[in-house]
Amino acid sequence: MFRKVLVANRGEIARRVIGACRQLGVKSVAVYSEADRDAPHVADASEAQPIGPAPARQSYLDIEAVVGAACRSGAEAIHPGYGFLSENWRFAMACAEAGLTFVGPPAEAIRAMGDKTEARRVMQAAGVPVVPGSPGPIRDATESERVAAEIGFPVMPKAAAGGGIGMARVARPADLSSAFATARGRADAAFGDGALYLERYLGRPRHVEIQMFGDAQGTVVHLPERECSIQRRHQKLVEESPAPGLSAETKEQLASAAVRGARAIGYVNAGTMEFLVDAAGGFYFLETNTRLQVEHPVTEEVTGLDLVIAQLRVAAGESLPWRQDDIRQRGAALECRIYAEDTAKRFLPSLGTITRLTVPAGEGIRVESGVVSGSAVSVHYDPLLMKLIAHGDSRGQAMERMVKALDECVVEGVPTPIPFLSRVLRHADFRRGAVHTQIVEQGAFNA
Numbered sequence: 001m002f003r004k005v006l007v008a009n010r011g012e013i014a015r016r017v018i019g020a021c022r023q024l025g026v027k028s029v030a031v032y033s034e035a036d037r038d039a040p041h042v043a044d045a046s047e048a049q050p051i052g053p054a055p056a057r058q059s060y061l062d063i064e065a066v067v068g069a070a071c072r073s074g075a076e077a078i079h080p081g082y083g084f085l086s087e088n089w090r091f092a093m094a095c096a097e098a099g100l101t102f103v104g105p106p107a108e109a110i111r112a113m114g115d116k117t118e119a120r121r122v123m124q125a126a127g128v129p130v131v132p133g134s135p136g137p138i139r140d141a142t143e144s145e146r147v148a149a150e151i152g153f154p155v156m157p158k159a160a161a162g163g164g165i166g167m168a169r170v171a172r173p174a175d176l177s178s179a180f181a182t183a184r185g186r187a188d189a190a191f192g193d194g195a196l197y198l199e200r201y202l203g204r205p206r207h208v209e210i211q212m213f214g215d216a217q218g219t220v221v222h223l224p225e226r227e228c229s230i231q232r233r234h235q236k237l238v239e240e241s242p243a244p245g246l247s248a249e250t251k252e253q254l255a256s257a258a259v260r261g262a263r264a265i266g267y268v269n270a271g272t273m274e275f276l277v278d279a280a281g282g283f284y285f286l287e288t289n290t291r292l293q294v295e296h297p298v299t300e301e302v303t304g305l306d307l308v309i310a311q312l313r314v315a316a317g318e319s320l321p322w323r324q325d326d327i328r329q330r331g332a333a334l335e336c337r338i339y340a341e342d343t344a345k346r347f348l349p350s351l352g353t354i355t356r357l358t359v360p361a362g363e364g365i366r367v368e369s370g371v372v373s374g375s376a377v378s379v380h381y382d383p384l385l386m387k388l389i390a391h392g393d394s395r396g397q398a399m400e401r402m403v404k405a406l407d408e409c410v411v412e413g414v415p416t417p418i419p420f421l422s423r424v425l426r427h428a429d430f431r432r433g434a435v436h437t438q439i440v441e442q443g444a445f446n447a
Helices: 011-024 040-044 063-073 089-097 107-114 116-125 141-151 173-191 248-264 296-303 307-315 395-408 418-426
Strands: 004-007 027-033 047-052 077-079 155-159 196-200 206-214 220-222 226-232 235-241 269-277 283-289 332-339 356-358 365-369 384-392 410-412
Touching: 004 011, 004 063, 011 027, 011 040, 011 307, 011 365, 011 384, 027 040, 027 063, 047 063, 063 077, 063 089, 077 307, 089 107, 107 116, 116 248, 116 283, 141 155, 141 173, 141 196, 155 173, 173 196, 206 248, 206 307, 220 248, 235 296, 235 418, 248 269, 248 283, 269 307, 296 307, 296 332, 296 365, 296 384, 332 395, 332 418, 384 395, 395 418
Parallel strands: 004 027, 004 077, 027 047
Antiparallel strands: 155 196, 206 220, 206 226, 206 269, 226 235, 235 332, 269 283, 332 384, 356 410, 365 384
């Protein structure tokens, strides 16, 4: 096992990884921008290194700065968390060139899955169904119009570098040019890469994903599926496991497809295959997240396994600490993401200072927070404040515990979607599992 690990992230995920290092007796190194000098993750770590000004491009996205901090600190490995550089194959390569272990999959796998058009090609070759779309990156709006005419409207421009940022449904040719330009600008801002591709837009699908995990000895396992259909701007708000109302046959087919896909790219460490599932149980590969997921606590709660500790062990060269037969579903779990967002303004991010913070507690409740009272919400970073996780022997019990946790959670100083999430958990459609990826946008949970 490593003696010292640098955590190349901030907020709740940095604190989560630092906590896992502490459990293993491993020293942790936090990194921080000028805006995060007094952030909670900095105080949690064994030591900390500054990496630059507040803008992410000059700090958390600066490969040279992050690798330099690791070398100065004497760290042997870098855990990237999620977001920022976690799915950047060049960062994984830079770690290797500096003699550092990257806690994640091989750079080749990140590169193959990070190029979304290449990922589609690889998955098709592995026998995994994909959504109809462009065969490669699209250079300009003129080409997008030609491709859209071939695959049929509605379509969705998507960042080739990954993530759901900037995606929007385009129903007619007249709207494509402006949507293409918007998506390209947002992709460039988020990933430093404005390349796009087009996919056919599927109406009212469910978003179901499979957590998989591989080791360097060739073992690949899948863990229970997660339902992630409650979204806004194609970013998740609520996740749960098991996926309600999904047949055992569909679950088995999804898991088999995820393992086939993982083996096709020589996958090592934690990752997730995301799928769209239609009303008939047919499914399509969406993308592979070559990193730990924001919603990984849901899987941990229903399996009793620690995914971050497993990541560190596998990165250190150890075999996976469990095999497929060891993995069992234990009850049900849900996660609600608490952002600094104004639901009255279409979930626009909000800035400010948290003046009061009260987090829930109790049986079956877990909280992962990146903030404390007095924390500032900056324009420079994702506005995720914390995650509430509830586990129970049944979905009903988990839901009741989550409702209570939302009622007890107090965040003052910035608006949050807590009241909205409470309505979601109480809504008849959610309770019977009748959800799809457009249900929030269609106003089902509005007051």
